[in-house]
Amino acid sequence: MPKHINPAYRRQTAKTYSLAECQRLIKSDAQVLSQLISRAESTLAADKKFLKSVYKVLHRKKDVKRIAITGAPGVGKSSFLNAYCKHLIDSGYRVAILPVDPSSYTTRGSILGDKTRMDALVGLEGVFIKPMASALALGGVAPATSAAICLCEMADYDYIFIETVGVGQSEYEVRDLVDLFILLLQPGGGDELQGIKRGIMEMADLLLITKADGELKSVAQISRDNYRSALSLFSINEWSWKPRSALFSSMTTEYLSGLDQQIEAYYAHMEQGNRLAQFRMHQEQLRFMEGQKNLLYRRLAEKKSIKERIETLSLSISSGELSHLQALNSLEELLENIDAYIP
Ligand SMILES: Nc1nc2c(ncn2[C@@H]2O[C@H](COP(=O)(O)OP(=O)(O)OP(=O)(O)O)[C@@H](O)[C@H]2O)c(=O)[nH]1
Numbered sequence: 331m332p333k334h335i336n337p338a339y340r341r342q343t344a345k346t347y348s349l350a351e352c353q354r355l356i357k358s359d360a361q362v363l364s365q366l367i368s369r370a371e372s373t374l375a376a377d378k379k380f381l382k383s384v385y386k387v388l389h390r391k392k393d394v395k396r397i398a399i400t401g402a403p404g405v406g407k408s409s410f411l412n413a414y415c416k417h418l419i420d421s422g423y424r425v426a427i428l429p430v431d432p433s434s435y436t437t438r439g440s441i442l443g444d445k446t447r448m449d450a451l452v453g454l455e456g457v458f459i460k461p462m463a464s465a466l467a468l469g470g471v472a473p474a475t476s477a478a479i480c481l482c483e484m485a486d487y488d489y490i491f492i493e494t495v496g497v498g499q500s501e502y503e504v505r506d507l508v509d510l511f512i513l514l515l516q517p518g519g520g521d522e523l524q525g526i527k528r529g530i531m532e533m534a535d536l537l538l539i540t541k542a543d544g545e546l547k548s549v550a551q552i553s554r555d556n557y558r559s560a561l562s563l564f565s566i567n568e569w570s571w572k573p574r575s576a577l578f579s580s581m582t583t584e585y586l587s588g589l590d591q592q593i594e595a596y597y598a599h600m601e602q603g604n605r606l607a608q609f610r611m612h613q614e615q616l617r618f619m620e621g622q623k624n625l626l627y628r629r630l631a632e633k634k635s636i637k638e639r640i641e642t643l644s645l646s647i648s649s650g651e652l653s654h655l656q657a658l659n660s661l662e663e664l665l666e667n668i669d670a671y672i673p
Pocket residue numbers: 401402403404405406407408409410438439440443447495540541542543544578579580581
């Protein structure tokens with residue numbers, strides 16, 4: 331055996347925290363929070379059971395800002411988070427960042443790149459970064475991400491940022507997880523050029539034209555004015571908020587306090603007439619609806635007789651014996667028997 335190999339070496343398995351440890355340490359130890367979020371992403375029954383007990387004993391911080399950051403690859407999302415979150419931490423806030431892992435997209439976004447771009451945050455007290463799997467297998471980003479938001483609130487963070495790549499379905503899901511949806515745009519590039527769908531643009535509460543520094547500054551100002559006039563054609567949203575546009579650069583401190591004010595203005599508007607509470611209640615209802623659908627589906631579909639029938643019907647569709655409509659009719663006949671047990 332080569333000398334440099336230690337036969338006694340065993341890879342250390344991560345410590346599993348007990349419920350009491352989670353309760354005691356969640357606000358001070360990022361490892362605890364990280365492990366809880368991983369458990370929220372897991373499909374193992376033991377993890378689900380453990381989280382249930384966590385939700386029972388821990389309380390969520392109330393005055394938290396939940397903010398989505400989205401935009402085309404390369405627009406400057408990671409640099410934005412690096413600069414703005416550093417500013418928030420210097421102002422005494424605690425910040426959690428949950429980038430939705432873009433590796434399932436065919437873009438060049440990567441967590442590895444982010445590690446270098448969020449260098450201002452590495453090792454800072456009060457910052458927590460945990461990439462989320464986009465969890466397509468579990469039916470989109472929403473279930474695990476909303477659990478992660480809840481856990482970050484239990485860990486007492488003041489700001490929670492969800493970062494997505496801005497090209498797909500995730501943005502629509504993330505809109506319903508956050509209070510404020512910020513879309514970053516390149517100076518100069520039209521939105522078609524940036525691959526931003528009009529629907530995503532219309533969901534945004536705030537458009538930030540990035541890289542407003544050096545030679546790009548004047549281009550960014552023109553873009554901001556163009557977007558400003560485009561936004562004036564958009565109708566106000568259901569909370570009577572008129573989306574705004576502003577400049578940002580991660581290279582200077584020039585825009586930081588302006589952005590603080592934009593975010594404050596949004597929250598001040600949403601606090602009026604209890605809008606924020608109503609918005610969050612509406613989101614809770616959506617999560618409940620989605621959750622109960624998943625739960626009922628899973629509980630039924632794992633019953634032996636139903637599972638077997640689904641498999642046989644699927645085979646019959648493959649062999650051309652049945653159309654999907656015939657297969658669904660047959661499944662419905664089987665389900666009618668259940669009515670006898672659950673009135
Ligand atoms: N001049 C200037 N360049 C910037 C600014 N922000 C980002 N960049 C540059 O733009 C490039 C992309 O920045 P990122 O922050 O990695 O962009 P991203 O949106 O996170 O990119 P993906 O993770 O690939 O989707 C990098 O080369 C940055 O240095 C800025 O404010 N000013």
